[in-house]
Amino acid sequence: MTRRPTGADPSADATAPLLAPELTEAECRRCGTYIAGLDGRYACGVSGWVNDHSEGHRRLPRADEDPDRPPRGRKRPKPLPPGPEDAPPTGR
Template structure:
């Protein structure tokens, strides 16, 4: 498991699969974050397998 958000952002996301909690359709997601195209169910973003990368601010 990465020790910092920077390390998490540099790793490749993992494709994961589960059965939809609402309708049972097999769905794929990235790092444990899912959205079902069949019924519209989505899991809470905090349920992912690792932290989301932080936004990088551009100087403009």
Template sequence: MKQEWLPEAVPPNETAAAHGGSEITATECRECGAQVHGLNGRYACGLCGWVNHWSQGSTALPRAEDDPDYPHH
């Protein structure tokens, strides 16, 4: 018998902040009209390749200096 994989359910009382401040959002692709999902308002369409500008997201992006691999001199 093949076992079906189901995604892990997040309890409804937990907020996006409890998960690192990330929220899955959805919109319509501005090029082809497909429904696309993204993280914090940043989208990329897998059908036509449309990507919205990084500044249109709903949260600030981390700085390069915040990356643990950033070369600190």
């Protein structure tokens, strides 16, 4: 596993569609446990070691490329009306 230089990847076109992530495998640099990750990004559940995001094989998607991101301009839901537990105490 080699470290990629940080910074923008000139070969990554920001307008190109993102491909499905590739399952990659390596050894943890801290404890040697065999681990798997996506596109060269790893996290070891045994030792807690995590490699830097810049070491991945492909660029990470931007927030506006997330298909599950809520649409812009979404308003907050209206607050619920007060319930019986919120009523002022009675003089009983």
